[in-house]
Every structure is written in C-alpha cells, then in structure tokens.
Amino acid sequence: MDIYGNALLDFHQSGKADILWLHNSYDEPEEMPIEVFFRGEDDMPEIELKALSLCKGKVLDVGAGVGSHALLLDEKKIDVTAIDISPTAVQIMHERGVKNPQLQDFFQVKEMYDTLLFMMNGIGLTGTLQGFENFLGSAKQILNPKGQLVFDSSDISYLYDDMPMPTNQYFGEISYCYEYKKQKGNWFNWLYIDPTTLQRLSKQHGWNCKIVYVDEQDQYLARLTYP
Template identity: 40%
Template sequence: MGRAIWDYFKNENPEDLQTETSISELDELPVDYLFRGFDEMNKIEQKALKLANGKVLDIGAGAGSHSLYLQNERNLDVTALDISPKSIEVCKLRGVRNAVAENMLHFSDGTFDTILLLMNGTGIFQSLNVIDIYLQKLHSLLNKNGQILIDSTDILYMFDEDEDGGILIPADGYYGELDYIVHYKGESEEPIKWLYLDFNTLKNAAEHNGFSIERILQDEDSYLARLTKK
C-alpha cells in the first residue's frame, strides 16, 4: 500500500490496489481514495475529525489525509504514525509536519489528548488473542483526560443464513478475525491479520483494559466509538 501511495503522489504509473480477505473476493481500491479531502470522507471519519482536539496521534495515517485536515484546517498539533516508510515520506512531502514510520507498539514519543484509529481502526489489533497488548499500549499513550476515537464494522452480515435464519459462522475463533491481502502491480503482500469488531466485543475488551467506552455514531453496520480512561 505504501508503494501505491508513493507511485500516485509521484505520478509514477500508479495502479489501483486490489484487496481480498479470507471471506471475500478480490476488490478494487482506487489509490486516489487514500488522498481524498474532508468533503469526500464518510460520516464516521468526518465526525471523528470534528471531535479531535488538543495534541493528536493519527495511527495508520496512510497518505496523511486525516492528519493534514487536522493540522491545516483545525490548527491542531498532529503526529502521523504509520508502519510504512513510503507512506510516511508522502505524508511529509504533502506537508504533515510531524510524521513517524514505526510500529504503534514501539512508539513512545509522548502522550496525546486525541488518538485516532480510522478506516476500521480495530484492524490493527489483529486478533482477540492480542487485543489487550494494543489496548494497554494505547492506554499508556493517552493523556489523563484524553480520548481515543476508533471505528469498526460488524461484519456478521457477510455470513450466510441457514434455513432457520441462524448465521453460519466459523466454529473456531471470532468471526471478525480475517486474513487481509493487498495486491499491487502483480505483487502480493503476505497475508496480515485484520480484526473487525462488533461494538459489544470492543466494549468488553476496552473495559477490561481500563477504559470507559461510548458509541458516538452508527452508520449501517459501522460505528465510531470513543474510549476514555476510567
């Protein structure tokens, strides 16, 4: 994905990304979607960006569109964080003043009033087996009265129903734990673990790790949640 972002920004023959998961077929992801402005963002993204305040950490910043809006339109102190060096280089070239290429679990540059995890922000947690590790890390990065704004989608609708109306979901593990694969210019990344969470499952995990949680916005099967320290 970082290479696609780089090619698009540099106009070096960019192509659309192709994505697939362990329960869905190949789908096109236009690269320009990662460069969209505020007016082109969905309701959940717009709501989160309006609620952001203080010193902000944008985790999984990608091409930096959320960070740029907060920095330039809201005049907030923003740090863009992404695991992809090419993505972070593009963030810097687009004008993001603070941008860091690092795994969230290894990042330790201060604490923040708002932490953003958008575009299925729960995906970064990988699986329920390790979600506590990520939530404890987020807890350590958050100021006392700070907020985490995170979105996800309950993907139960993607599974078939049986004759009695019951949902046919895998017997082993949580149905929102998927393998996610990105293809670009004929090359494929290794599958990564990606987690979609229904709100109640996120609520249970958040409360177990010292957070209070509220659902800020529901948009069909997707939602925006706010986590604060208890």
C-alpha cells in the same frame, strides 16, 4: 516489499495507478480504490469528520497513510503526529505537507498523547480479539490523564449470512494480503470488532466506551476514555 506504498506512490505522482487488489481469508479478492486515501474534507464521510471533530490536545494519528486526516488537523491548528509503518506513505506525507509525519510502529510509541486516532478501521491493526485486549492495556501507558481513543470499526457478521460462522476464532478476525502489479505482499491479520463485543471488553478492562456515531453501512465511531 512495500506493495501498498508502491500503489500509493504511483497515484501520488501521476494521479492514476494500476489496480490494488486486496486478497482476504473469506472470499474473492477485492479492488481497493486508491483515490480514497487521498480524499479531501469535501469527500470524507460524516463518520470521519465526526472523528476529527473529537480530536483534542496532542493527537497521534495511527496508520495515517498519506496523511489526509492529519492535513485537516494541521489546518485546524491541532498538534498531530502522523505515524505509519510504510516508508513510502511517510515520504508522501512529507511531500503533501503533513507537519509531523513519522515512520513508526504504534506498539513502539513511548510519548504521551491526549488522543489516539485510528481511522478507516485502523484499530484493525490489533489483529485479533486478544490483540485488541492487549492494546487496551498498552494504550493506557501512552495516554495522558483524561485521554481518549477514537476509532471506527464495523460489525461484519453480515459476511456470514450465506455461510457458517468460523468456529475456531472470532468472526471479525480476517487475514489480508495486498497485490499490485502482480506482486504480492505478506499476509497480515486485521480485526473488525462489533459494538457489543467492544463495549463488553472495554468495560472488562476499565474503559468507558461510548458509540458516538453509526452510519448507514453499519460502520460506527467509538470514543473510549480511561478514568
């Protein structure tokens, strides 16, 4: 069941929705503000606007949600394909006027692109540090020469200020589960990667990594290129 998509659809159709809860593996459930997925350019934080300004050539917006970033790229006449694994999100993208939305899993992509864009910590879909390393290998296969990865993430070590760090896994590996209208979805793995670890793994796998922006909440924007 597309729990996340159901919440998005309610908000899309009526401008309001019940609470979308995000259960996690480290603390109490958190309320996920649905309106954030529908924001326009004026409501986007600087880190996202900076990311969009870096997009060039043929762009793949991965985990595009309801297409807010793709819509802005469309307006700028940038060739963007917006993909998501939620059928409902893709339906909403169509209805919102996104030019090229597709129901697709990133790991099944075969076409070539110049920019791979992952917004709102979309790089988290790699799930684990090992998943991220595997991703660095697969991304090379669908990037044109001089292509780039553009994504934001954050160092979440602060979560463990008052409790011990995990000893059996990287501290940025989290599990989540959506709940909406008393229905729960499946648990899934999500990754937050700190900048130091990112730069180490990028170099190890032959990528050039540049941190191009850091905001006041310790979220950062990274641009990776492959020689």
